[in-house]
Amino acid sequence: MDTAQPPSLRGPAEDGRPAKGKLRPGSSLERKKRLIAWAFMLPLVAVNVLVILGPALATVYYSFTDWSGLGAAEWVGFENYRDILSDGDFYGALWHNVLWTVFFLTVPIAMGLLGAFLLSRITRFQMFFRVAYFVPYVVASVVNAALWQNILDPDRGVGSALAGIGIPWLDGVSFFGDQNLALPTVAFVDNWHWWGFVVLLFLTAMQSVDKELYEAAKMDGAGRWQQFLNVTLPGIRPTLVFVVLMTIISSLLVFDYIYIITQGGPAGATEVVATLMYKEAFVRFEAGYAAALGIGMSFMGGLIVLLFLYLRRKGWEI
């Protein structure tokens, strides 16, 4: 259970507690202490139950009904789930989630490893680069989206600017309007705000790799690439695995950039399961069906985490 936590959230070992041997476990003072401790938890528990846990359990229930969002819900058993499994739109959307996952498992992780490795080998201007890479991450998604919609504009964007200096291939290309280009382009925009964050995750991990390992590798005549493969990558493996796991799950659930930029269009070319679910719930008022989609996605995410934990228990060093 502890393994699912990112390393940095694990607190140091809790030792050095004050001696409390004088209190017997059943004493009223001990009971009062427990009550006080749970009283401090009350606000957290209250909002959590109200917003997350209660509605999450309700989702399980509604996924077995024909609820429209208003009024009574009639029990329909597994009908919603059967409908999902025979819904062509669902498979199309899920396929886009898979493509999205492939993109985010390769491009930002490669950029993150490259940036972090280079940053870990320099000292001068390191702080400047760290800040520069991180700035897009703090800018609001709506602003990032608008910014790239301008830059990639078919008539006035970077394509026509390149055509002006003799590179005509991108001129007039409608990146967000073309059915084949829309999904990779939205992924590109999302990645622009995301990769710098990955750099800093990897950099933090790389900075804790033992410097002497690099020295030893150099003594053995290892070049930069071999140092990266044999020292850096093994040294940051826990962070790398964590980023991979998180990427898979968040790609399964991606919503924001797609909803903001294309809303699933053109002609469903960027529809993912989350945008499909949103439309089922709030446009078509198929709340029961949307709930089943939500359960399905959460189930898949949970399955991936369990698979990861299973492999770790099996002795895979991840």
Place this chain on the structure above:
Amino acid sequence: MGDLSVAERRGRAGREPSKIPYYVVLSALAFFALAPLLVLVFNSLKSNAEVGRNPLGPPTSPVFENFPTAWAQGNFATTLVNSTILTLGTVVGVCVIAGMAAYAMARLDLPGTDGVLLYLFVASALPFQLFLVPLFFLWNTLTLTNTLFGLVVIYWAIFSPFATLLLRSYLVALPRGFEDAARIDGASEWQVFTRVVLPLSWPGFLTIALVSALGAWNEFFFAVTFIQDDALKPVSTSFLAFQSQFSQDWGLTSAASILIMLPVVVLFLLLQRRFIDGLTAGGLKG
């Protein structure tokens, strides 16, 4: 002697390759990160006519009237207030909720701490898909949709699990000596918490405050779902409507973009180390 040092120098040069290629690649990445933002600043200073002639380059005759126009047309006097209320409400609430919970786990020997930690970790990673639909209709029933308070409560719930985990690991690392001394002097648990623990742990609180402030200010999904009333929209969702209305007026949309990102970017540049440490601690994809 001289021979040796030359050999030594040569040996070192052979082992320490030049760093220039590193800086070239790093600068190219920095260009990729910053150039689009630079274009945004350029465009916010151009008249519509100049955007047509020169859509990406620096402005030749900078104008500033996009900012007051965007301020008025984008209704920023209202939406900035809404976003500020949302952000402050979220920050204060998350600090209180997470502060109390983290204190209970780190210091009050909460029974079942391991189970709570697991639950918090799961809760901070739970997809909104799992609870969105019933939550929306529950909020409708409670007449909390189209209210800032209703949205703030959602932000409390989604930001506090992570904040609690972060703060707990911070509190666990703090020495207990001062607290025990205060208890010996007869302080109650509440006094120990407010008079001793809070003043000592402010860096942890600052970190979770920054992380949840950024989250609330930029949050889009719950804001667009739960607030339809224009008078209550925060900057993020109101900008989306503004942008579709003025999509051809790049000067105006760029100026509005800058109004939205300026508070965050300035705060980030002032406190970047704490921002980066706090945000990378959890590695949540935003």
